[in-house]
Amino acid sequence: EQPAESHAFQAEVARLLHLMVHSVYSNRDIFLRELISNAADACEKLRWLAVSDPALNADGAPLEIVIEADPDGRRLTVSDNGVGMTRQELVDNLGTIARSGTRAFLEQANAAKDGAAGQDGASKDGGSKDGSRLIGQFGVGFYSAFMVAARVVVTSRRAGSDEAWRWTSDGQGTFDVAPAELADAPVRGTRIVLELTEDAKDYADEATVERVVKTYSAHVPVPIRFAKAGEAASRELTDGSALWAKAKSEVTKEEYAEFYGNVSGQWDEPALTIHYRAEGRTEYSVLLFVPSMKPFDLFDPARKGRVKLYVRRIFISDEVEILPAWARFVRGVIDSEDLPLNLSRELLQSNPLLETIRKGVTGRILSELGKLATSDTEAYLRIWEAFGPVIKEGLYEDPDRRDELFKIIRFKSTKSGDGWRSLADYVADLRENQTRIHYVLADSPERAAASPHLEGFRARDVEVLLLTDPVDAFWVRTALGYDGKPFQSVTQGAADLDAIPLAEGAPKPDAAAAGAAEVAAVVAFVKETLGDRVADVRASTRLAESPACLVAPDFGPDKEFEKLMSRSQGR
Ligand code: ADP
Ligand code: MG
Secondary structure (H helix, E strand, C coil), rough: CCCCCEEEHHHHHHHHHHHHCCCCCCCHHHHHHHHHHHHHHHHHHHHHHHHHCCCCCCCCCCCCCCEEECCCCCEHHHHHHHHCCHHHHHHHHHHCCCCHHHHHHHHHHHHHHHHHHHHHHHHHHHCCCHHHHHHHEEHHHHHHHHHEEEEEEEEECCCCCCEEEEEECCCCCCCEEEEHHHHHHCCEEEEEEEEECHHHHHHCCCHHHHHHHHCCCCCCCCCCCEEEEECCEEEECCCCCCCHCCCCCCHHHHHHHHHHHHHEECCCCCEEEEEEEECCCEEEEEEEEEECCCCCCCCEEECCCCEEEEEEEEEECCCCCCCCHHHCCCCEEEEEEECCCCCCCHHHHHHHHHHHHHHHHHHHHHHHHHHHHHHHHHHHHHHHHHHEHHCHHHHHHHHHHHHHHHHHCCCCCCCCCCEEEEEHHHHHHCCCCCCCEEEEEECHHHHHHCCCHHHHHHHHCEEEEECCCHHHHHHHHHHCCCCCCCCCEEEECHHHHHHHCCCCCCCCCCCCCCCCCCHHHHHHHHHHHHHCCCCCCCCCCCCCCCCCCCCCCCCCHHHHHHHHHHHHHHH
8 A cells, every 4th residue: 555645735725724723713614615615516517527528427326415424423524426636636726725715815814914913913813813704704615624624534536537545634734645445435526524623513413414504505506415424315405406597586585695605605695686587599597696795806917707607507617708807796607508518618708609698698787787776776886885996997998888887887076975976967967058077087085185176166066076996097088978078187178167157155266356467477477487398378267276286288198197107107
């Protein structure tokens, strides 16, 4: 027999395991959802691979997940007959952190720890409190097994391979990998044995397992069976039917929430659920969610979505970009009846059917968001506050949908106070003779509101949009306008403002009060003094309190835009 080879975990894993083991978080149930979700992924992977290589599941055994409880031995086993792992896959997948969510989790936990240490300097236990709070919000995958297990033994046999391997660890910094007897291994797939800690021994109780599975994994698309150790009989806990294929009227809010947890890997409540079936030229089912919390990878440069694509209930990929990048926060499943099953990801990506689905689903997301904005403004604004800056990317990347997007975009403005304004609100409140939508670009609402350029607008009670997201500088220059009113920066143009009457009680601007000759003399003096450094000097009624300000030429780049560009190039 070959001796076990010992490996050290990647440093990040070691840190994660430390957090797990020292976790004081009370909801340890989450480990089971994570293991079940991996087992289901493995089954779905096999199902897909077997489409082109039927030999891989030649045994014909139905794909399933079996949970076996052994209260006397204080053990819980999760098995699947999915794709399994090779020796190398065991080392790579269970020894390093692959997914960005887990990495981001660690960064947050570290930040929380540094923050705490910085404040009281006495945070003894490496931020584990914050770590465990975060674990409660985000699934962190396989390693959560160490919240309940003193030792984890993974035995796996890759589909089509005649070798089996055993991975063992106590979560203390190293793991061992050794060959396993075939007789001792699953025919295909993975068996994970958790040797439960004393205080987690309840997880070997049938009632506990059933409760946790039904709460968190009731609708994973692979059936889950339960067995007692030593007994041949097993019973079905869940039937693996696809929730998205059911009629909306048959699905409860709790079922949606549970399913959302499984597809998103998050623990928040969905803020919006979109469930329908498209019929007609192409047929597909859609079950999508808008999270209420920002996913960790929202601002990753890759800007990847995570919507899962199925073809006739077979999971294909979550890396096919079905939705536009500005909708990358949307989670869930799209199941097509018509796409071919055996296409590579690249070919799928360029399949015209996928384009039809993209159009249909994107339009539906926009209309559902629009509906929510009127039916439940508060709920909509929570979505807006989480994802507004991302949605606005669509204004310049997706010009065909700009008009639709304008309906759901919300703004801070000089009149919004604590609330938000829509473009429709803005246009409804235009002042006499006002023909444009005025905005100011700045990096914070405070800075925007403090701009002297706003004085003349205030004096006329003209609303100004405060655009403070980096993305604003980009779309606002390419958008032609809304409802026939062009967008105009407060640092541009002058003539337009004079036509708008002063608000009641506003002080008359000095330039208007002074005689024309006096004004001309001041302008001539300033012009001569500044010389070539300015293109022009002119009297203006745009200021009320400040004596002078710099403006950009009408058709040149905006001042703040120039600043932003030089900032992003400097990076
Ligand atoms: P994630 O599921 O997000 O990738 P996990 O930490 O849950 O992260 O799992 C890490 C990896 O380990 C998975 O991506 C998969 O490659 C592998 N893995 C875990 N459990 C199984 C299993 N039961 N069968 C096959 N592969 C598995
Ligand atoms: Mg996982």
